[in-house]
Amino acid sequence: MIRTYTLLVLVVAGVYGRAQSVEKGLLKVNALLPGLSYELGIADKATLNFDAVIGFALNGGSGRSTEFGVYPSVQAEYRNYINFDRRLRKKKNVSGNTGNYVSLLNQFQFGDPLVGDLEFSSDFYYNIAAVYGIQRTRPKGFYWGLAFGPGIFVDEFDTNVGLLVDARLGWVIGR
Secondary structure: OHHHHHHHHHHHHHHHHHHOOOOOEEEEEEOOOOEEEEEEEEEOOEEEEEEEEEEEEEEEEOOEEEEEEEEEEEEEEEEEEOOHHHHHHOOOOOOOOOEEEEEEEEEEEEOOOOEEOOOOOOOEEEEEEEEEEEEEEOOOOEEEEEEEEEEEEEEOOOEEEEEEEEEEEEEEEOO
C-alpha cells in the first residue's frame, strides 16, 4: 500500500511539475498585423518566439497625394516566463504560455514595400529592446499579448533610443 501511495505521489508530482513548464510549440495566427508566430519551448520557463508579419503604412493629407505600403517584417525573441509558479498557486491558467515574461526582442523590417508606392528613405529598420510582456491564452485558443520596454532603433542613417510597444491579438492553432 505504501509503495502504491508513493508511486501515486511521484506521478502526481511529475504531472504537476510538467504543468509549470512552457508549451513545447505554439503556432499562432496574428490578426492585428497579419502573420504567423511560432513559440518554441527551450527550457522549463523559456521560449524562443519567431514572427513573420505584414505591416501597413499610409501617408497622406490635404493638398498632397496619398501613398501606402505593405511591408514584410520578421521578429525573434527570447522569453523567460516569470510568474508560472504564482499563477499555479492561485489556481490560474498557464496553458498556452499564459503568463508574464521578460524578453530580449529583435525586430527587422524591410524599407521597400511589397505592394504600394510609399517608400521609406532607409532600406531597413532594426529594433532591439528589453521588454516586459504579458500573454494570455483562452481555452478555445484566442490569445492577446502586450510587451513594452526600452529599445534601440536603427536604420541606414540613424540610431535612436526610445520605448518599444508590441501588441498582439490572434489565435493559437492546433493546441
